[in-house]
Amino acid sequence: MPGEFSLSGKRVWVAGHRGMVGSALVRRLKGENITLLTTTRSQLDLKRQADVEAWMRREKPQAVFVAAAVVGGIVANDTRPAEFLTDNLQIQTNIIATAHEIGVEKLLFLGSTCVYPRLAPQPMNEDALLTGPLETTNQWYAVAKIAGIKQCQAYRREYGRDFISCMPTNLYGPEDNFDLTSSHVLPALIAKAHDAKTKGTPTLQLWGTGTPRREFLHVDDLADACVFLMKTYSDEQLVNIGVGHDVTIRELAELIADVVGFKGTFTFDPSKPDGTPRKLVDVGRINGLGWKAKTGLRDGIAATYEWYRNNVAAAAE
Numbered sequence: 657m658p659g660e661f662s663l664s665g666k667r668v669w670v671a672g673h674r675g676m677v678g679s680a681l682v683r684r685l686k687g688e689n690i691t692l693l694t695t696t697r698s699q700l701d702l703k704r705q706a707d708v709e710a711w712m713r714r715e716k717p718q719a720v721f722v723a724a725a726v727v728g729g730i731v732a733n734d735t736r737p738a739e740f741l742t743d744n745l746q747i748q749t750n751i752i753a754t755a756h757e758i759g760v761e762k763l764l765f766l767g768s769t770c771v772y773p774r775l776a777p778q779p780m781n782e783d784a785l786l787t788g789p790l791e792t793t794n795q796w797y798a799v800a801k802i803a804g805i806k807q808c809q810a811y812r813r814e815y816g817r818d819f820i821s822c823m824p825t826n827l828y829g830p831e832d833n834f835d836l837t838s839s840h841v842l843p844a845l846i847a848k849a850h851d852a853k854t855k856g857t858p859t860l861q862l863w864g865t866g867t868p869r870r871e872f873l874h875v876d877d878l879a880d881a882c883v884f885l886m887k888t889y890s891d892e893q894l895v896n897i898g899v900g901h902d903v904t905i906r907e908l909a910e911l912i913a914d915v916v917g918f919k920g921t922f923t924f925d926p927s928k929p930d931g932t933p934r935k936l937v938d939v940g941r942i943n944g945l946g947w948k949a950k951t952g953l954r955d956g957i958a959a960t961y962e963w964y965r966n967n968v969a970a971a972a973e
Contacts, residue, residue: 659888659890659891660887660888661719661762661886661887661888661890663685663688663689663883663886664689664690665689666690666719666761667690667691667693667717667718667719668685668688668692668693668718668719669693669694669715669719669721670682670692670694670723671721671723671724672723672724672725674696675724675725675727675831676827676830676875677766677824677827677878677879678721678723678724679830680829680830680831680878680879681879681882681883682694683876683879684876684882684883685883688883690719693715693717695711695715702724702746702747702750703747703750705746705749705750705753708750708754709754712751712754712755712758712760713754716758717760718760718761718762719760719761719763720762720763720764721763721764721882721886722751722765722766723766724747724748725744725747726743726744726747726797727797727833729838729840729844730793730794730863731837731838732837733793733794733796733797734794734929737796738796740796741796741797741799744797744800744801744804745800745803748765748800748807749803751763752765752804752807752819753807755817755819756811756817760817761818762818762820762886763817763819763820764819764882764885764886765804765807765819765822766821767801767802767821767823767824768797768798768801768824769823769824769826769896769935770790770797770798770801771785771790771798771801771805771823772784772823772935773788773789774788774789774790774791774932775788775789775933778934778936779936779937779938779939780896780935780936780937780938781940782823782893782894782895782896782938782941785802785805785894791931793931794931805821807819808820808892809821809892812892813892818890820885820889820891820892820895821894821895822881822895822896823894823937824897825871825872825873825896825899825935825936825937826840826841826842826870826872826935827874827875828840828842828843828873828874828956829874829875829876829959829960829963830959830967831875831963834846834847836848841863841870841905842908842912842957843964845862845908845909846912846916846957846960846961847968848860849909849912849913849918850916850965852920853916853919857920858920859922859923860909860918860920860922860923861922861925862906862922862923862925863924863928863930864905864924864925864926864929864930864931865926865930866904866905866906866922867904867905867930867933868904868905868930868931868933869902869904869933869934870902870903870904870908870934871898871899871900871902871903871935871936872902872908872953872956873897873898873949874951874959874960876951877897877899877949877950878897880947880950881897881942881947881949884945884946884947885942885945888945895941895942895945896937896939896942897942898936898937898939899939899953900936900937900949901936902934902935902936903953909922911953911954911957912957912961915957915958
């Protein structure tokens with residue numbers, strides 16, 4: 657359901673502004689007539705309720721983007737379950753509850769498409785939420801995000817708060833995490849391909865079988881979609897954000913190798929987990945509202961690789 661909301665002249669808090677999503681939101685919001693509010697982790701621990709309440713009461717945000725979260729790939733999710741569940745529950749609960757207490761005018765909670773069942777019908781519609789078992793390798797993160805969606809719905813139902821939720825598909829772009837022990841597949845492949853090219857390694861090993869299908873959205877497109885929803889959408893139903901098409905992990909690896917200039921071959925390690933067989937979201941709702949992604953996958957990977965070379969690889973030399 658549309659709901660016009662003007663950001664002009666508002667105090668807008670991007671929680672998690674140093675992360676990949678938060679920094680993209682900051683870039684996007686530079687074009688808006690707002691007072692941007694940010695705070696670093698050293699200045700404010702979002703897991704501490706009293707500190708969050710004190711900061712929000714002092715800074716008086718009128719609109720909030722909840723982009724702060726503990727995130728990571730399959731290994732990180734599977735080996736740090738308590739952190740992925742508890743820290744995310746604390747962060748989002750503190751922000752959402754305090755936003756209600758101080759009368760924040762509008763709040764956008766950023767979830768993830770991992771909230772959907774492991775074997776949800778493809779493409780995944782928003783109505784698939786809670787219709788089946790979750791993917792076990794990221795269930796802890798998914799449960800926290802589902803709780804955040806339900807918190808926004810609960811405050812809307814009980815108190816009439818204009819709190820909304822969106823579910824981005826797999827993201828990539830500037831400020832991504834390229835650490836191989838905790839990163840997602842696309843930045844990990846960029847880092848691996850660059851390293852193999854630099855060292856002249858003839859083969860590049862990929863986790864799993866290479867057959868799972870994934871959809872990838874550039875983070876600047878996500879930021880644009882979030883601002884669009886903040887301005888135009890008001891309903892308890894969550895909204896998917898994606899591009900509407902996917903590729904296999906092998907196809908992704910081949911595309912990244914071509915962009916990076918890695919000329920070797922791929923091997924696969926089927927002993928490593930594949931994760932969900934397919935993750936493609938139904939973007940009919942947000943497309944129907946008037947928004948579509950603009951960045952093509954090859955162009956997005958090329959821009960991300962340039963950022964990686966300038967900011968990560970160069971720093972390691």
